[in-house]
Amino acid sequence: MEHQHKIKKDPCKTAQPMKMGAHNHHATMIEDFKKRFYVVLILTVPIMLLSTIIQRFMGVNWQFTGSSYILFAMSTIVFIYGGWPFLTGLVSEVKAKTPGMMFLIGFAITVAYSYSAAIVFGLKGMDFFWELDTLILIMLLGHWIEMRSVMGASNELELLVQLMPSDAHKVIDDKVHDVKTDTLNEKDIILVKPGEKVAADGIILEGESYLNESMLTGESKPVKKVAGDKVIAGSINGNGSFKVTVSHGAKDSYLSQVIKLVDDAQKSKSQTQLLADTAAKWLTIIALVTGISTFLYWFLTGHTLSFAMERMVTVIVICCPHALGLAVPLVVAKSTALAAKHGLLIKNRNAFEDSRKITTVVFDKTGTLTVGKFEVSKIVSLNKDLKENEIIRLASALEQKSEHPIATGILQKVKDLSIKIPATEKFNAIAGKGVEAIVEGKKILVISPGYLKENKITIPDGFTADDTETVVFVVVDKNMAGYITLSDKIRPESAGAINTLKQENIKSILLTGDNSKVAASVSKTLGMDSFIAEVLPDQKLKEIKALQQKGEFVAMTGDGVNDAPALAQADVGIAVGSGSDIAAATAGIVLVNSNPNDIVSLILFGKATYRKMIQNLVWATGYNVIALPLAAGVLYNQGIVLSPAIGAALMTVSTVVVAINASLLKVKYTK
Structure with missing residues (x-):
């Protein structure tokens, strides 16, 4: 951002504020899973007590005429009502030709239910309604917990959305009217009272205060703002009150752009996410192939149909690529929103x-x-006919159209000296080298040492500037008039x-x-x-x-x-x-902010984020490597075998571990 002249322009006006529908939909789904979980939980007790295998385990016989039909009826409610999210998910994934987690769970519970129903209506064997019930119960609980974790990971974005106040105090003819923030337009004037949030981006018209911008920029100290300073919508006012001239409507505000940016970044897929997606697809294929192979192996080696079925269902449940599918998105949601809160x-x-x-x-x-705040340290005239004040007056005419820090320093000096800035004609920026224009009939150039070197102009005698000073030369009608030195801490x-x-x-x-x-x-x-x-x-x-x-x-x-x-x-x-x-x-x-510490924070946070992703991917795949053979029954002869419910519990635990690990991500932020 060296001595080039950035002409003032309107801020970009493309961003739209994020809609809150997605967040509300998420909350509704959490409530839905919670309700289904409690209904299934209530039915679990009678289903367990009516199951033959549980009665044998307890050493009782509570069978009576029609008990198997009551068990079937209650299990049907569990299968249809409790399993509904997984069954509809199965249909959606089949339609989209992307079989994944919902397909596997839906397939597993359908197999378990169909087989058990066939037993009730005459097929020889042992039903496993209770396994079906506990499997659905644990899967509902797992989804409920996981969705709350996902929502927690997105909470930083939600906090950004909530920063924007819904109401503003609009000033019309010295009277204050309370209006909705989204009705504000450019050039409206609003009043910001002590302790309130600033309702719109703008420039302070009158008054002064200290503003807390930490949620927007990561700057922890309150910043003093006076007339002429820019303010950001969502920052929190201290004890003063002030009026603001609104720069643009709510949808174009800085905060809305940030929210849009975070939302887009959370939805975009990186290379790590694509790697995880590919692994999840392969895990789905492995689950189906291993599940069917497990069923065929146990059934063809003389075990009962129900045992072979149970092995297959357990393998398919354990193999659900749920944790793998969440490993990266959860970290993405957390890191992107958390970074935005810290001005990254x-x-x-x-x-x-x-x-x-x-x-x-x-x-x-x-x-x-x-600091980027240049202050004029010296004005030197090389022309006996031009005084120092005249040199800076002519230079300021050209610099008034620029936002560059050097221009700001020159204009501040002119203001301090109470010099009136003249008008310019035929203004032209010389990229990276300076500016030229006609002022009061004279051709004026304000140029860098690089321009002198490039045009083989010798630096004048008597030129002195220390190593920390930046110099601009002033040329009037092709004659070197003088130079201005500025220093930047x-x-x-x-x-x-x-x-x-x-x-x-x-x-x-x-x-x-x-x-x-x-x-x-x-x-x-x-x-x-x-x-x-x-x-x-x-x-x-x-x-x-x-x-x-x-x-x-x-x-x-x-x-x-x-x-x-x-x-x-x-x-x-x-x-x-x-x-x-x-x-x-x-x-x-x-x-x-232009703080170099932010660059360091960014690099360290990038490394921390990547570590979290890899930790989650290692956990999600490593768990399957160990749990899958146990579910298939490789240690059956040693008496170690996993039931579908334990498989579901392990899968849920792996998903929750991934969610918790993502939520522990922090920005190492030093000021």
């Missing part, structure tokens, strides 16, 4: 998961490693961030459009590995490519708009300080 906005899941491979981080200097957090990267064996390189002396000074002060100075935006791309050709896995941090080509070329593009340009940035990840 993931646009591209693959870029985020690839952050664990980063070997080199290329830092833009201004506003990332430095290094952020207090920068040294710690670079040091943490070193501990992680990640190289840090400074890539800047600034002069070599400034770059060398900043690089040396922070203990960075190297620096590349006086680089124009189009050359940044070449430098990134050169690093990649040396075998480095490169993360590039820079302004989301100005550094777009380089960000797109980098293996992981990280746009910093581009809150209003979320959707416009080419980077895979957008950091709301």
Whole structure:
């Protein structure tokens, strides 16, 4: 984000707020599973007491005329009412030609029910209605617990949605009217009272206060806001009250864009997710093949039909790819929403998961490693006819159309000196080198040292600037008029961030459009590995490519708009300080603050997220490797055999372990 002039523009207006229907649907499903579970639980006791095998185990005989039909009737209620979610799931998966977990459970309970019903109506053998009942009971309980865990993983997103207040105090002709937030339009004026949430993005018109933006940007300290400062919808006001000029409607707000971004990222599938999906499909095939093979083996080796059936049902239940199917999505839901709460906005899941491979981080200097707030330290006239105030007055005319930190520094100095800024004609930005325009009939250029070098213009005698100062030269009608030096402080957090990267064996390189002396000074002060100075935006791309050709896995941090080509070329593009340009940035990840610690947090969080995914995948597959042979009966001769209910319990436990493991994910966030 070096001395290039980013012309002011409207924030991107494409994002729509997330609809809450999906969340409500999820809550309804949880309630449905809970209700079905309790109905089946009530029927479990009489079903168990009427089952022959349970009576034999208890040493009693409670059989009476028609008892088998009562048992059949109650089991039919359990099968149809309790098993309904699995049976409808089976039909859906068959229609979609993607047999998975619901297909396997539906198949298993249908086989168990059909066989047991045939026993009631004359087939020789032993029914296992009680196994069917306990299998459905445990599967309902497992789904209920799992869905609550899934909802918990998405709760961070829900919290983001709830940040947006539903009402606002709109000011019309000095009277305050309470209106719905979604009715606010650009240029409306709203009042924000103490302790309230800001209802819309905008600029403070009058008043001042401290705002808590931690839920939006990860910035833990309350931030002082005065007239002219931007405010974000959803941030919490302190003790002051102020009026805000609304920048845009609710659907275009920063928060709505974040919610949309998180929602999209949670739905998108990364390479790890595709790997898990493939494994789940194979597990479904293995379940069916192993289940049928187990049935044939036991039945053809002289065991009873009911024993062979029971083995098959247990194998199919154990093999359900449920934990495997949830292993990655739960971590994705948790990590994406959690990152957004800390100001790390993931646009591209693959870029985020690839952050664990980063070997080199290329830092833009201004506003990332430095505060980005340039202050004029010197104004030097090289023309006896032009005073210092005249030089900065002419320079400010050109800089008033720019948002660049250098421009901001010059304009602040003009404001401090109470100088009136003149108008410009034929304004033109010279990419990465400066600006030119006609001011009061004179052709004015405000240019960087790089422009002088490129156009073979000698730096004037008497020029002095220390290593930490950035310089712009002012040319009036082709004559060197003078120069302005500005200084930008290094952020207090920068040294710690670079040091943490070193501990992680990640190289840090400074890539800047600034002069070599400034770059060398900043690089040396922070203990960075190297620096590349006086680089124009189009050359940044070449430098990134050169690093990649040396075998480095490169993360590039820079302004989301100005550094777009380089960000797109980098293996992981990280746009910093581009809150209003979320959707416009080419980077895979957008950091709301320009804090270098956020970049470190992102890399560490990416590694932690990947670890969680792998832990879940290892658990979900490892459990099947051990449980499947036991379900098939390999240790039957040693007296170890699993019933369908135990199989269902083990499957539920594996799913809950995966859910709990995902929920333990945390952002290591240091300020």
